[in-house]
Every structure is written in structure tokens, then in C-alpha cells.
Amino acid sequence: MGVEPGRLSxxxxxxxxxxxxxxxxxxxxxxxxALGPNNNFKKAAKVA
Amino acid sequence: MLGYxxxxxxxxxxxxxxxxxxxxxxxxxxxxxxxxxxCFVKNSGELSTLVWDSNCGINLANYLTDRKEKIGIxxxxxxxxxxxxxxxxxxxxxxxxxxxxxxxxxxxxxxKVAGMFENGIDDIREDDNVVRVKSRGxxxxxxxxxxxxxxxxxxxxxxxxxxxxxxxxxxxxxxxVDRYADVRRIEAMTAQEKWExxxxxxxxxxxCYACRNACPLCYCPTCFVDESRPQWCGKSxxxxxxxxxxxxxxxxxxxxCTDCGACERACPVGIKVRQFTSKLNKDCLDMFGWxxxxxxxxxxxxxxxxxxxxxxxxx
Numbered sequence: 001m002g003v004e005p006g007r008l009s010x011x012x013x014x015x016x017x018x019x020x021x022x023x024x025x026x027x028x029x030x031x032x033x034a035l036g037p038n039n040n041f042k043k044a045a046k047v048a
Numbered sequence: 049m050l051g052y053x054x055x056x057x058x059x060x061x062x063x064x065x066x067x068x069x070x071x072x073x074x075x076x077x078x079x080x081x082x083x084x085x086x087c088f089v090k091n092s093g094e095l096s097t098l099v100w101d102s103n104c105g106i107n108l109a110n111y112l113t114d115r116k117e118k119i120g121i122x123x124x125x126x127x128x129x130x131x132x133x134x135x136x137x138x139x140x141x142x143x144x145x146x147x148x149x150x151x152x153x154x155x156x157x158x159x160k161v162a163g164m165f166e167n168g169i170d171d172i173r174e175d176d177n178v179v180r181v182k183s184r185g186x187x188x189x190x191x192x193x194x195x196x197x198x199x200x201x202x203x204x205x206x207x208x209x210x211x212x213x214x215x216x217x218x219x220x221x222x223x224x225v226d227r228y229a230d231v232r233r234i235e236a237m238t239a240q241e242k243w244e245x246x247x248x249x250x251x252x253x254x255x256c257y258a259c260r261n262a263c264p265l266c267y268c269p270t271c272f273v274d275e276s277r278p279q280w281c282g283k284s285x286x287x288x289x290x291x292x293x294x295x296x297x298x299x300x301x302x303x304x305c306t307d308c309g310a311c312e313r314a315c316p317v318g319i320k321v322r323q324f325t326s327k328l329n330k331d332c333l334d335m336f337g338w339x340x341x342x343x344x345x346x347x348x349x350x351x352x353x354x355x356x357x358x359x360x361x362x363x
Contacts, residue, residue: 001295001324002243012362040243043288 006031007038049153049176052215053100056122059148059213064092069120069146073111075104081172082158086111098122100215102174105155105197107310109133110264112140119145122215124152126199126308128208129341130264133304136344139267149211151219154192154200155309159318161195164188199309199322202227209342228330230323246291252317253290255283259321260297262314265304272296298324303332303350306341 009031011024060072076087076097084103088111089095100122108121109130123131128149134140153176161181162169171182179190193201202225207218237245257273260266272280273293281296282289307329311321332338335358336349349357 001246002239002241004239010362012359041288043282043286 002040004035004040006035049151049216050101050174052150053098055215056100056148056150057095057098059215060089060095060098060120061092063120063146064089064095068118070117072098072120072122072148073108074098074122074148075100075106075108078103081169082156082161100150102154102156102179102192103158105158105200105309105313106262107264107308110262110310112145113264113267114139115144117144120148121145122148122150123208123211124150125203125205125207125209126152126306128210129205129306130308132210132341132344133306134264136341136348137304142344146213147208147211148213148215149208150215151207151217152200152203153206153219154196154203155313156192156195157197158313161190164190164195197309197313198320199307199312203307205306205339205342210344228326231327231330234323234327246294246323247287249323250290250294250319251287253285253294253319254317255285255290255293256316258314258316259311259319262310263301264308264310265301266297294321294324298328301325302328303336303338303348304340305329306339 009024009028013021013024056074060074063069064072070090072089072095074087074089075084077099078085082103084099084101084106086106086108087097089098104124107130108123108127112119112121112131112134121127121131128147131140131145131147135142156174156179161172161179165181165183165188167184169181169183170185173180173182174192177192179192179195181188181190204222204225204227206221208214234242234245257271260271260273273283281292305325305328307322307326309322311325312319315321329340332340332349336354338349340348
């Protein structure tokens with residue numbers, strides 16, 4: 001529906017897989033940072 | 049299809065007189081042309097109010113939710129699939145229902161018909177394949193197949209999937225219908241184009257929630273848009289709030305939507321609400337081979353795990 005690819009991620013991580021969790025989080029943050037701020041879902045400032 | 053009504057009344061009378069049901073849910077003539085309204089008939093004296101024609105597009109399964117009475121319900125193909133969904137989701141018990149199945153040849157797109165006559169419509173009559181519209185004394189004949197609702201034109205489940213009585217002989221199901229041409233067109237767009245497309249699509253939305261109210265799937269006691277603690281979705285007509293509503297409403301219907309078109313029919317500003325749900329229906333079919341409401345014995349894909357389920361999206 002127009003949400004940029006990479007903005008949303010899914011993963012399946014067991015509670016025992018702490019290293020996988022860290023890696024996934026690092027990955028996701030890096031991709032999202034690269035995409036920049038999500039202005040699409042930001043409301044325009046109200047004009048008084 | 050018009051001849052069904054005698055049979056519907058006859059079955060209804062029998063059911064009511066024998067005490068097998070407490071009421072019949074069917075259609076009566078609406079106060080406006082092309083807008084038949086749902087009605088509950090509780091004694092056989094009132095059965096003459098029941099009607100059946102090509103303006104019965106509302107999904108009657110919507111009126112079954114959590115009912116405790118014994119109910120006879122008139123059901124076209126899509127209604128019957130929503131009744132199945134209701135049974136699967138424990139919203140109604142099968143034993144409480146006597147389903148009067150109506151093989152359906154499609155419902156009229158009232159907006160399309162009204163749009164063809166700028167002088168307004170005085171009267172509208174129909175027979176099996178032709179609709180005769182009177183506008184300022186001039187009668188025009190329309191081919192019924194040209195003025196069907198879009199979902200009806202693409203329908204491949206015209207016969208009820210579950211029924212106890214039948215109001216007429218089963219009709220032949222359409223084959224080789226390309227149901228998802230529209231979806232593929234949107235899938236081919238870039239993310240930015242999609243964003244703009246849906247922005248335009250929902251721009252007339254007045255957030256009346258008619259699409260939600262008409263939908264038999266939307267039976268939550270408190271809808272997420274009405275919730276105020278926490279407030280998931282702003283109540284204004286701000287574009288982002290509206291978009292959030294439409295996104296989430298569609299996703300709540302994933303794997304459940306039968307494409308009955310009630311949402312689109314109910315929309316007062318003519319938004320093609322089905323553009324959201326069609327994509328989900330297509331995905332369910334492609335990924336899980338699933339069509340909602342076809343069998344009461346099968347669990348929906350979002351509630352079961354199968355080893356073959358696609359998992360490519362999981363990293």
C-alpha cells in the first residue's frame with residue numbers, strides 16, 4: 001500500500017537466540033536509518 | 049431470479065408456522081429505489097413484505113452476530129460464505145440457523161445506474177437479464193450484466209455454499225474470470241506510486257464508518273477506531289488518520305473477506321474500498337490456496353500452521 005520496502009521487518013527469534021536478536025535489531029535499525037525519517041506517516045503541522 | 053420470492057415466502061411461511069425459526073431475516077422494499085433494506089419477519093402474516101430482486105446487495109450475515117434466537121436467513125452466495133465464517137468464528141451456532149439459499153446472478157451497482165441518468169430515476173423494473181429505467185418519462189433498457197456491482201461481475205461463488213432450503217435451481221458458476229486484474233495493476237506500481245494511488249483513493253473519505261458497519265466481519269464490541277484509551281487512530285479527517293483506518297480495517301479482514309462488496313455498496317462517497325481487501329484475498333489464495341467461507345470444516349490460514357506455509361518474509 002505504499003509503505004517503503006525495508007520499513008517493516010519480520011523475524012522469528014527464540015528467547016534463547018540472543019545473538020540472532022542483536023543482529024536482527026542491528027540490521028533493522030541500519031536499514032531504517034538508511035531510509036531516513038518516515039514522513040509519510042507524519043501529520044502535517046496544524047495551521048492555526 | 050425474480051421468481052425466487054414466491055419460494056422464499058413459501059419456505060419462510062413453513063418455517064415460521066412449524067416453529068422451526070423465531071424469525072426470518074430477509075429483504076423488504078427500501079424507501080429509495082435500488083436500496084432494499086434488511087428486515088426481520090417474526091410472524092407469517094408479514095411475509096408479503098419480503099422481496100427479492102437485484103437490489104439485495106446488503107450482506108445479511110451481518111445481522112446474525114451473537115444472536116440467540118432460531119433464525120431463518122435468506123442467503124446468496126456471498127452471504128452464505130459469511131455465515132460459514134461466522135460459524136467458524138463462533139459468532140453463531142449452525143444449529144440455530146435455517147439457511148434459505150438463493151442462487152444469485154449478481155446485484156446492480158446502484159451508483160453506476162444512478163450515474164447514467166442525470167435527470168434522476170423515477171422508476172426501475174427488471175426481468176431476468178434486462179433492467180428498465182424510467183427517467184423523466186423516457187424508458188431505457190440496460191443489460192443487467194453491464195450494470196452489475198464489480199464484485200458480482202467477478203464472482204465465482206454465486207451459489208450458496210451452505211443451505212438447508214433452496215429458493216431456486218442452482219446457477220452455473222462463472223469460469224475463467226480474471227478476479228485480480230486490478231490488484232495486479234497496483235502491485236506493479238512503485239512504493240511511491242502506491243502511496244499516491246491510495247491517497248487519491250481515500251481522499252473523499254468522510255470517516256462515517258459505513259464500510260465497517262456494513263461488513264459482517266466487523267463485529268468487535270469496540271472497534272479500534274472508537275477506542276480512546278489508548279487512542280490507536282485519530283478521529284479527525286486528517287489524511288494519515290483516514291489512511292490508518294483503511295489500512296487496519298483491511299488487515300482485520302485478511303483471510304476472512306468474501307468479497308461481498310457490502311463495504312463498497314455502503315460507501316456514501318463511492319470509494320472503491322474493495323481495492324484494499326482484494327489484494328489480501330489474492331494473497332490468501334496465492335500463498336495458502338484459501339478462499340474465505342467455503343467450508344465450515346477448515347480452519348482459516350491465519351489460525352493454523354502448515355509446514356508448507358510460505359515464510360520468506362521472516363529473516
